[in-house]
Amino acid sequence: MVLLKKTIRRYHRLGSAAPLRLHAGGGREINPPFRLEPGMEARVGEATIIYSSDGVVRACDLYGCFEAFTGGEASVEVRPLPGIHRLKKFSPFIYIELAKSLYARPGSHYWVWVPVDLEVSIGSSVLGVISPVQVKYTLVGDVLGGTVCRHYRSEAYTGPRKPPAGLALLGVRVKSKSDAILPGIGFNALKSPLYRDSEGNLYYSLVEAEIEDERLTVKVQEKPPLQGLVQVYRPRQGALAMVQQLQPFTASLPSPL
Amino acid sequence: MASNATGILPISLGSIGVEATRIAATIAILVVGILFAVIVRLGMRRSLSQKMPPHVYKPLENFTFYGLLILAGILALYPLGLDLTSLIVAGGFTGLVLGLAAQNALGNLVSGLFLLAEQPIRVGDPASVAGVSGIVADINILSTVIRTWDGVLVRIPNNRVFNEIITNYYRTSARRVEILIGVHYNTDIDHALAVVKKLMEDHPYCLVNPSPEVFVEEYADSSINLRARCWAPPQVWFATKVELQTRLKKVLEEAGIEIPYPQLDLHLRSAEARVAVELVEERESLKGAGEG
Numbered sequence: 001m002v003l004l005k006k007t008i009r010r011y012h013r014l015g016s017a018a019p020l021r022l023h024a025g026g027g028r029e030i031n032p033p034f035r036l037e038p039g040m041e042a043r044v045g046e047a048t049i050i051y052s053s054d055g056v057v058r059a060c061d062l063y064g065c066f067e068a069f070t071g072g073e074a075s076v077e078v079r080p081l082p083g084i085h086r087l088k089k090f091s092p093f094i095y096i097e098l099a100k101s102l103y104a105r106p107g108s109h110y111w112v113w114v115p116v117d118l119e120v121s122i123g124s125s126v127l128g129v130i131s132p133v134q135v136k137y138t139l140v141g142d143v144l145g146g147t148v149c150r151h152y153r154s155e156a157y158t159g160p161r162k163p164p165a166g167l168a169l170l171g172v173r174v175k176s177k178s179d180a181i182l183p184g185i186g187f188n189a190l191k192s193p194l195y196r197d198s199e200g201n202l203y204y205s206l207v208e209a210e211i212e213d214e215r216l217t218v219k220v221q222e223k224p225p226l227q228g229l230v231q232v233y234r235p236r237q238g239a240l241a242m243v244q245q246l247q248p249f250t251a252s253l254p255s256p257l
Numbered sequence: 258m259a260s261n262a263t264g265i266l267p268i269s270l271g272s273i274g275v276e277a278t279r280i281a282a283t284i285a286i287l288v289v290g291i292l293f294a295v296i297v298r299l300g301m302r303r304s305l306s307q308k309m310p311p312h313v314y315k316p317l318e319n320f321t322f323y324g325l326l327i328l329a330g331i332l333a334l335y336p337l338g339l340d341l342t343s344l345i346v347a348g349g350f351t352g353l354v355l356g357l358a359a360q361n362a363l364g365n366l367v368s369g370l371f372l373l374a375e376q377p378i379r380v381g382d383p384a385s386v387a388g389v390s391g392i393v394a395d396i397n398i399l400s401t402v403i404r405t406w407d408g409v410l411v412r413i414p415n416n417r418v419f420n421e422i423i424t425n426y427y428r429t430s431a432r433r434v435e436i437l438i439g440v441h442y443n444t445d446i447d448h449a450l451a452v453v454k455k456l457m458e459d460h461p462y463c464l465v466n467p468s469p470e471v472f473v474e475e476y477a478d479s480s481i482n483l484r485a486r487c488w489a490p491p492q493v494w495f496a497t498k499v500e501l502q503t504r505l506k507k508v509l510e511e512a513g514i515e516i517p518y519p520q521l522d523l524h525l526r527s528a529e530a531r532v533a534v535e536l537v538e539e540r541e542s543l544k545g546a547g548e549g
Contacts, residue, residue: 087461088492088493136461138464138466139466139467139488140466142430144429144430146430147430148490151465
């Protein structure tokens with residue numbers, strides 16, 4: 001298979017949710033959404049998607065691969081999903097452990113990096129989901145009544161710092177009456193649409209963190225954190241039918257020493 | 258006579274006609290009621306199964322279905338001239354008789370209702386009930402069906418389920434995986450602990466919090482025994498345990514850490530002297546045998 005290099009031709013414009021089209025192979029690292037034609041390949045973080053010229057799609061992440069034979073007739077689309085689908089969907093929540101505890105002041109705005117998953121599909125048929133980063137889970141709450149959340153460890157930033165491919169930016173607005181120390185931020189990722197900016201960076205919806213009586217409640221605002229972003233993923237209504245799926249993230253904050 | 262005969266006949270026919278109408282009405286109510294209950298049950302199954310997990314919609318479906326059947330049964334008695342108050346009075350006596358006759362069935366029914374209300378186990382839960390372990394396949398009004406790990410369906414009367422100890426492996430957010438491994442006495446303990454801990458930290462299902470832990474369990478005869486613990490979601494507990502156990506030997510070997518066989522060191526005191534005595538004795542006995 002002949003692979004050409006530096007081949008991304010972006011014929012999308014800001015304002016269009018159409019996937020990027022990788023012109024011909026190359027394996028260059030980019031963020032989804034994008035489209036692959038036979039003979040092309042792409043890499044997003046630790047995930048690779050190879051669409052061979054004989055019509056076989058092979059997508060791999062750190063935990064396995066899946067293959068499908070398409071006959072080479074259709075193009076393969078890779079779209080971003082909230083990072084709760086791979087390896088297993090235990091709950092709709094993602095918990096971002098902050099590398100350094102955050103001193104959160106009322107009205108302040110912070111940014112963290114959050115993993116996304118990649119949905120590989122042809123037309124309306126989903127071939128599978130892969131993860132561009134290592135998958136870990138954590139328990140928020142106690143062993144009996146807590147919630148298992150997808151886990152990621154990130155620094156907190158005061159501005160939207162460009163993340164590596166496979167990670168999206170999450171804007172957190174602190175909405176509380178008093179300041180607090182936050183060890184991490186959790187949110188309901190299933191409710192969150194995903195957005196993309198002109199440079200291909202991905203964003204989750206803006207979330208609001210309310211701290212009251214040493215309890216953190218994070219609500220997804222379902223609106224872009226910045227102006228001028230294009231929506232590239234919208235939560236499916238069927239997936240939101242279950243009661244738990246609609247609930248905001250809540251957790252007790254650790255008691256002061 | 259004729260007039261009498263003709264007089265009696267219409268009355269009899271009339272009463273038969275009235276009775277037939279009432280019976281027909283009763284049967285019609287029962288049939289319509291049963292059909293209605295079945296349609297409602299199918300409708301609920303079709304609409305709710307997409308939106309709710311089985312443990313939520315199954316009890317709802319059962320309650321509605323059996324409730325409609327009981328309602329249809331009560332309504333079907335009205336055309337026969339029986340009203341609910343007389344039924345309740347009669348029901349006291351009937352209930353006593355039925356209760357004695359069908360004690361087990363009623364016990365199962367009541368236990369089934371309690372089980373549906375309390376839900377100590379749900380359809381789809383891995384559980385152990387009355388010594389039977391497996392996945393709960395169904396919870397009916399009279400019995401609970403468990404599919405054992407080797408795929409056999411076991412029906413347990415609800416009465417028994419209600420009175421036995423139930424172990425539900427899903428009704429927790431996390432379950433602990435434990436592995437005991439022995440390493441050679443020559444092993445650098447800190448290195449071994451670090452290798453085992455990293456294995457668990459790299460495993461996707463070993464939760465970050467509560468964090469994995471490894472410690473020296475005991476200094477055994479042939480090995481230093483390490484105990485490794487991590488918490489995993491109950492849905493993947495078994496897979497996590499099996500994977501960790503499988504990979505543990507490999508990572509220890511890669512790190513140059515030996516898993517020892519059971520061994521016994523024998524120390525003989527003044528062995529050389531004893532061997533020399535034995536040799537002399539053996540030589541003398543051979544010599545004696547040769548002379549003889």
